Amino acid sequence: MTYPALRTWIGGIAEESPDSDGTWLHDPNTGEALVPSASSSLSQVGRAVAAAQEAHDDRRWRGLSPESRAERLGVLADWLDERVEDIARLDALNSGVPIAVTQLFAGANGATLRDAGRRAAAVGDVRDLPAEQGGVRLHRVPWGPTALILPWNAPSAMAVKKTAFALAAGATVILKPSSFSPWSAQLLLEGVRAAGIPDGVVGLVQGSGGIGRALVADDRVRAISMTGSTPTGRAIAATASSRFARLQLELGSNNAAIVRADADLESTARAVADGVLKLSGQWCEAPRRVLIDRARRDEFARMLSAEFERRTIGSSLDQATEVGPVAFAARRDELTAQRDRLARAGAEVLRVSRVPAHGWFFEPTVAVLDGPGLAEEVFGPMILVGGYDDEDEAMRLANTGQVGLAGYVFGADEEAAAAVGTRLVAGEVKVNGTSVLDMSPDSAQSFFGASGLGGHGDDDVLDFFVGKQIVGTDRPGLPL
Template sequence: MPFPAPSTWINGRAEQSHIDDGASLRDPNTGAELASSRSSSSEQIDRAVAAASGAHADGRWSSLGAERRAPLLCALADGLDARADEIARLDALNSGVPISVTRLFASSNGDTVRSAADRALALGDAEAVPADGRDVRIHRVPWGPAALLMPWNAPSAMAVKKLGFALAAGASAVMKPSPASPWSALLVAEAAAEAGLPEGVVNLVLGGAEAGAQLVEDRRIAAISMTGATPTGRAIAAAAAPRFTRLRLELGSNNPAIVLPDADIEATARALVAGATKLSGQWCEAPRRVLAASAVHDRLVEALRTELATLRIGSSLDDTTTLGPVAFEGRRRELTAQRDDLAARGATIVEVGTTPDEGFFFPPTLAVGDDIEPDSEIFGPLLAVEAFDAVEDAVRRANSGQVGLAGYVFSDDIDAASSLGAALVAGEVKVNGTSVLDMSPHSAQSFFGSSGIGGHGDAELLEFFVGKRIVGTDAPGLPL
């Protein structure tokens, strides 16, 4: 199939990205080169930000109000629906995630935008507040142009989520996908232009760290939403600090799972393997470090081994695949180094299944040992398993290291498990499950510790892009 041209989108129009990276995008299933890579030039990035800034300054989008923005957002949603099959295939090639999963993401992208529009309509642009009969209103005002930096593990889902809620809030935007996974974001920009959004409201630039640095350091950018690695997040926070730019950063976390003695071991193993291998193991909230009660530790390790053996390892484009390759060679090298480091600390390495000789496959792996906390975030199908004797020790270890996004507790005693979960340093703790989706339509979670700034939840995401401004008649006769 043809691949999208590596274009830069400015003012609703595509143009060739000026910089030849000298690199290429490769098929994670075979390692074969698929297309050459290009980046936006510094001048193109400057013009993209200028376009978004101009769109914000004259109010061509924000002044429409939620009601007049909604039909255009629905047109964008329809355009995403029409591109769902192509987006699913491109995401499977850019990320290594099995196409059965990328189809789920791609088929829901349109509904993500519709949901954002519905939330904005429900909130409105302003609301009157009680003020003894005086006209006093709280207005929801976009901060200004938003920089949206997307990861490579769920390319279209993250692009659409960030863009859809920014647009619903009335913000203009400059998107920058990961250089490893640019293709579906290009289709999102194309759908936005086709939907008839005003010029300058949606822009897209391509590139790596240099492009990202120029974007987040630009004084015209008022808000930054980024999902990615912790070192990148620290660099963005440092760049944004002098201007107090509004930040939402979802970063790394080695999410712990505590398995209590009364847990259903077979069901626990199924849930842990499912969680650790979702998105080819490249899921921010996947369980990474299992702390199992000593009484059930050995049984759990064997159950995990058995469950891993049921995975169907294969091409991300194969409908029957349940575990695909990781996204690129550098990701596989880092996983290999982490596995070897855990082995050097005394962990027993258990690899399960056979991987193809070609491509960027990493075998589903257990690292079984004592107190083997990883030094950095594991991001692939590698699961550390340790034993504990006292629950207090399990909680202490679960709350150490790079944590803060998610946690898991497994037990037949739901009340005890929930109580234990409330003690974990994490924004979301699930009992007896590892699903990707939220537990409730009202879910909300903060990014604790070094896992980021801000949090998850549709309401919180919509609010991120706006500030509140109160306007009204002052109260007479106040003493001060």
């Protein structure tokens, strides 16, 4: 297979990424080194921001009507639709997520672009406001150059979603993909060029943390949308705070799943296992802790472990695989260290015994231990099962530690389960299910607690990229 060259895109031109940290991109299924990593230079970061600033200032993109921008996004959507299989394969190699899942993500990228364009056209850039003197208008104005900091677990889906809504809103952007998953962003930039989106509107820089730090520290970057780890989010917030750059940060959360007394354990175990193992355990809203009546704790833990045993674990490139490897060696090593810490704390560790001997595979694990668990997020195919005596104790435990993103409640009485869900500190709470997708086309979700700043939901994402400006004739004869 041919892998995209790790270019830096500035002003519509692909340049060499001249620097290297000496690392390689690997096949997570085997551990085989594939190609050396490449990094943009600090000079290139500055020039990419300058190009985005120039494109913002001369209004070459935001000066188009929302309908015209939507038309260009539709051309880009068509271009990506023709490359679904290539994108899916690259994402499966970059993330360890099974190709059956990355095909779904890649297949939805075009729809994401079209939807963003439709939403922006429906809202419009300018609308008249009621005023007795007339001539008062609300303008939606992009903040300025916007940095899009991308995660490694869903490479193309996150690159396309952030880019689609930013461009639909009229913003100029600089993408910075994870150094572990840079390939699908390269294809996206090729598509941007092919779709006739003006030069300078979309840039791309490559590299690890140092490049990201340089990008978000640039005073010309007026907004930052980032999905990733909590430590990285805190660093970005600290860097951007002095200039009051706008922030949207989706960070980590140890999401709790509460199993009520009337829940059917068999179907609950199946649903929780589905949630834990999606994306090879690597998605930010996965259930990370189960809280269940203490008398049923051990029974449920074994049912959950049996569900793990039933799943097909193998290469992320195999269509039959349900659970692939984690994305890179350090991710596997951190999960192993977390499992060992839980064992030292007294947890009974139940883990799948049959995993491939090579590559970055981590045995799907159930750790049985009462209490809140680890302080930091667990990001992989591992879950804690603990007991509670009553639901007040369950709520106290569920809302302890790093929380705020998602939550789950299981029970036969769905109205009662939903009432319990309103007590969780979480932006989204699902009853009797663990799907990745939103429950409603109008879903909106804020990031509570330490899980970030802002939120997601398509209207919220579109709004993030613009400020609101009122321009009009002042009211005559006002007393003050």
